[in-house]
Amino acid sequence: MPTPCARLSEHPLAEQLLAWYDRARRQLPWRAAPGMAADPYAVWISEIMLQQTTVAAVGPYFRAFLGRWPSIESLAAAPLDDVLHAWQGLGYYARARNLHAAAQAVVRDWHGRLPHLEAELRTLPGIGAYTAAAVAAIAFGERATPVDGNVVRVVARLFAIAKPLPAARRLIEAQARQLTPAQRSGDFAQAMMDLGATVCLPRQPLCRLCPWRDACLGHAGGRPEALPVRAAKPERPTRHGVAFWAERADGAVLFRRRPEKGLLGGMMEVPSTDWRAQPWELTEALVAAPLTGAWRLLPGAVEHTFTHFHLVLQVVKLIAPATAEASGAVGLWVAPARFTDLALPTLMRKAVRQAQAAAAPVATHRRSRAT
């Protein structure tokens, strides 16, 4: 085989796109005139403001912000409250806090100049993978490939990537990188995003206007609007658990708070075993019970589907003495009238219903539940 020369085959597409960009480029407040170097500070501010925010919304804020703080030093010296005030109405206010902190870090650690490399930019607060690549490419001409929602859509269609998101994310990023030319990578990045924003639209792509129409496998396939494929329901494993419905003679029921971190963090729950792949035998489950006694299995089971797994939760019930204390610090006895005060996730509301339905044998059939 000759020396690998894949890059040659990438140039035609990149050049077609850049030619389109030179013709169709939008004038945006933070964008340098053709052929002019971008102001890194302006690029940075704009990229932060554009996170999860439309171009139309950003415009006025960007102008006001740069008018008031035209340099990193001036921003770093500003009171945080002033910066937050300037951000008011734009949303995601952590961006303003991070921006202010990052400006001070740049003054302190980088002599007041933004670093050029993705990895360096990435260390600044508020700059993640996308923004680091965007600033590196647009402000400094580094060969970096920012991948936002527009780029995901354009690349998924160009290569007819049928693999659903988010699983396809890495593949799409890799394809986008391969497309990125060594020269004009900043223009290329902006061209990709412009193409997605103005031509390769989510619902009704304007393929007639697209510089890549002839090369686009999504267009060739006839249904570019169907790409990218979003998370078809991923196969969710089923897990099993046993919940312990302990009811005192006065009607109070034992609840406990879930750990602050993790699934349903900080929410209240009916105590239960672990949720595992294998179903539980009753005697085995009772080892995890918060109280000892004559636990009885209630008929039926609670089912609930989380993002990553399906849960089948059986409920066992114990009539506890009126004097029963939760053993250790495991829980809290709550009268039924106070259940509505509890922060109960839907799963646990289902469990409550299950236990209460079992206690009131009127039930002919349960209503269907929204999942």
Next chain:
DNA sequence: CAGTCGTGGCA
């Protein structure tokens, strides 16, 4: 990982 953060546009 899964949840949270704001707002405005669009179905």
Next chain:
DNA sequence: TTGCCAAGACT
């Protein structure tokens, strides 16, 4: 009009 939801960063 109301309600859904984006696809960036952080915890």
